[in-house]
Amino acid sequence: MASTVHMPAPVCLIENSPTKGLMVQREALQLLSKVSQPVVVVAITGPYRTGKSYLMNRLAGERRGFSLGSSVQSQTKGIWMWCVRHPRRPGHTLVLLDSEGLSDAKKSDTKNDTWIFVLTVLLSSTMIYNSKGTIDQNAMDQLHYVTKLTERIKLKAAPKKSEDELEDSDKFVGFFPTFVWAVRDFTLQLQVDGEEISEDGYLEDILKLKAGSSPETQLYNHPRECIRQFFPERKCFVFDQPAGRRKLPLLEELPDDELDPDFQQQVEKFCSYIWEKSPPKTVPGGHIVTGNLLGKLAETYLEVIRSGAVPCLESAVFVLAKAENAAAVEEAVRLYQELMEQRAKLPTETLEQLLELHAQCEREALELFMARAFKEDIEHAQIELARRVEAIKVKFSMDNEQASQDKCEAALTDLSQALDKRVRDGVYSVSGGYEQFRGDQQAVVEKYRDLPGKGVKADAVLLQFLQRTQTLAQHIRNTDRSLTEKDKEMKSAQEQNERAEQEREVQRKKEAEEKQKLQDQLRKTNEHERQLRKKLEDSYKKQLEEQEKIIRHKLEEEMALRQEGFSDRADHMSQVTRRLEEEKGSIWNTLLSVVETFVPLVKVVRMGISALSKLF
Template identity: 65%
Template sequence: MAAETPVSEPMCLIENSQEKGLVIHQEALRVLSEITQPVVVVAIAGLYRTGKSYLMNRLARERRGFSLGSSVQSQTKGIWMWCLLHPCQPGHTLVLLDTEGLGDVEKGDTQNDMWIFVLAVLLSSTLIYNSKGTIDQQAMEQLHYVLKLTELVKLKAAPQSSEDELKDSDKFILFFPTFVWAVRDFTLQLRRNGQPISEDQYLENALKLKAGTSPEIQRYNQLRECIRQFFPGRKCFVFCPPANWREMDRLQELQDDEIDAEFQKQVEKFCCHIWETSPVKTVPGGHIITGILLGKLAETYVEAIRSGAVPCVESAVLALAEAQNTAAVTEAVALYQALMAQRVRMPTETLEELLELHSQCEKEMLELFMARAFEDDISTFQLQLLHQVEENKGKFLKDNEQASREKCEAALRHLSQGMERQIRAGVYRAPGGYQLFRKDHKELLKRYRELPGKGVKADAVLLEFLQGRKKLVENILTTDLSLTQEEKKMKSAQEQNEIDELKKKVQRKEEAAKKQKLQNLSRSWDEYTKCLRKKLHLSSEIQLEENQKMIRLKTEEEEALRREGFDEKAKHMQMVKEKLEEEGKSKMNKILKGAELIISVLATAFSVIRFLRI
């Protein structure tokens, strides 16, 4: 499958040009549409000419790939994508996103810089920020794009209705990526107050707040607060210079023995961390993003930016839900058709056999649909699924009946060949012909009934066969001079009784079949309801887990602020946490009530379908 043979080289995902602005490349969307595996999306951002592409090539386990510039000009324009088999997670695709360097003086477009950074944040599951030198105030100032995230990203489509409601930014941690700061050409010793410290401690020390209320201190703290609140999952790596500065222009061409050994160790540690810990890309609701959905996500965000709107996560998730649920219906129906075609051997001996196979295939199909579908508007798509499966089931039932009919008709033609020759020769029109005809007729019926595998139309086809011979029997009776008129009348009545009994049997079978079909439809509904209820309850559990995760992270930040002596900020964080708890309880009640309402609406729709089937 295409999902197992990702792109072998980088390609442009989102082009950034002065003439057109941000434009998504259709070829990149096509490639992503063929990746049905979950994706781990690692994006890198940072100032231009800081070696971002080199790190990304190493994450791809290649020396070349993303373009490395050797001049003061930025090489990467827009966002470039490289899809690879994940080195540590089988069945997953690693998507590397190399973004245009920020702060390019030749470009002179800070607005596009911000959108590139926003897209890197929204599309990735791990964001690497690449800088040079040290994490000082200047390095922090270069990451000022974080301050704009509250203005350039919306969580909810509807405007907030109350000042008491939590701000969108309070919930950014729900869908923002893990954050890795890569410090290049780091030449200091990792020590503080004479004691060795880790790279992570170095970053956390740089993110500590200052006491005071002056505008300078407020600006100093504001960026650090945003990083701490938006990216609670943080990691830091420092890298010594890789080679002599004269060799930096041809870094990708250098052999291992020409690159600093310590730098190689640092890069290896960095790559292993990214490979082993970067999470699968998800969106709120715990939905796992595949290559197909990543393309749709990118398309939705770029369209919003091009239209002058602010990218909205809720709107993007709804767009994903529609695309995913539509695809889930198509995929589920295709699975049902394939399973039925594989398992059903027509004609089945009984209707029960076919309906049992249908139920088995439908159950597997439902499991696939529920695993793929988003819960957003799931009832609409489940009804579509029910309609399509019922149509397919009806076709299988019809085809099964036709296969049975054809087999039975062929069997009767074959078994009656001898009698047909006798009829054409006039054997049965002589005295005693009726008795001979009845003897041959009983033998034909005996052989027909003993024939296996006739299917569900065996009696109906036999009834048609007997009714078709009714005039023939009357003619044979009339011409048989060995029988009296009274005997002929009695024999004629016997013939009619035989047909009437078979007709009653066929009618009973048709009524039983109708009842079985309705029972099967009811069983299908029970299965649909059970799966839907399970899906919606699982969704509520996931949202509860997300809420608890946010509360846990807010608690950790509250404790950190108290340790640092910022009691007022800690109180605010406690207030945010309490609102999250209240919101979580309210949302759970709404979800559970909504689930029962959806099932009630579906029950009404099912009743209509059931009525139409009667």
């Protein structure tokens, strides 16, 4: 069952220490490790003392939580986290991240501001940029951190192989969060050239580029270009001042009737949008992030940053994949073990019944594994899963045989007590004793055969019983004076024929069981192939969706640039789009290969599973 964690108050996720720099906090990681639900990560950033914490508290459904402070000093240091039940998405956890105010003039060291902004982008599925007043050039200047993203984030670990290869930043649009600009204490009219416009229209008008190539124009255009290129999904909200100046220090304590009505309505509209539209956090490849994975992401990025390197999305995904695939194996093995223990009533009547139960439990465990595992390096994890499940199945098979053996031996011991007593009492040491012994022995055999639930060793144990009584039967036959030598020879031959038939029956069942085991191996291989194929198909379809999303944005941006008169930039965007289309074709061909011929990965899995048949 997916689990969440309900935190009464925020905790520090990433501390910004003056002496030690940025450090991930163990308490926060431990809390996140308990969240197995998908997470919707909403982060807020922006200049200090602009009311970021108030909005985050309202998103949490609370009036208090993140520190608001009442002075001109910045309250939040580093990045603080609050995990709450998502108000609109059942089965999801809403993770709110309140980041340290940027551009605080009172800071003695601002070198980590850019990294805090980068981490906000990397960890969130929706990023809110909060500022005061209007979106003017000063506001854009304060958002200069967005221009540093190309230097502080890598998409791929390997360097470019040729000049024609796309820059990493050309694909940021596929993986960056939704961008929401919240403008506080807004006093202007939403108009352009005398025409009323929407809040979104206001933002898009601000993001228009200026013609020219002067340094001043480039400085003006650069942050706007970055926002347009990196964040295709953009939204803007403007807020009136919430209350009179004297009441602002008590904002979190003010009842609703003392807040400005327009401000209340704007906050409600803002919260509804964030709750309803913010998507679950994903990583490249479309894999949905849980709280546990979010903690690993934060830890991975911080480790890279502290080493002096630049965070790489591809490398982070591989780190996550290695840890998550190993955890997926453990969880799937545990599920298989639990299901077998719950459903297997040993001994089963036949091996086929046990194998059918095993197939059902293994299929459910494999489905769980596939749902959690990453595509990266999945074949090795799948082979490990198959090996461990097979080992457990072999143990269950051995336990099943032992349970059957014990039950059958106990049954024959009980049924043959009277027979053994007659032998000890010499009842059969008389003329005609052999026929009487054979009749009593056959009665034991018939009663034994009529017993239900003996299991897979029923015939083998019966054969052992007949073999044990062979010497006794021969002795009784030889001392029976009523039998001629010819009769004794005939009876001896009859006994041998009966034992031989029983041996042949045991051998037939053994061969049938071996055939069933081989059929189970084939079924296993086919089931692993089917589920791996589906996993890879889904993964490549998600890659296609990501690529199509990037292409759509590039086409829209190209059209906007041409309309604004920037033909050179539009031509460059057209070249980028063509290369993205070529990459899309490559992904499509890989998907077709999976669908039509399957990929070599499945051969690795087949070899690993086939090798397991040697256990039998």
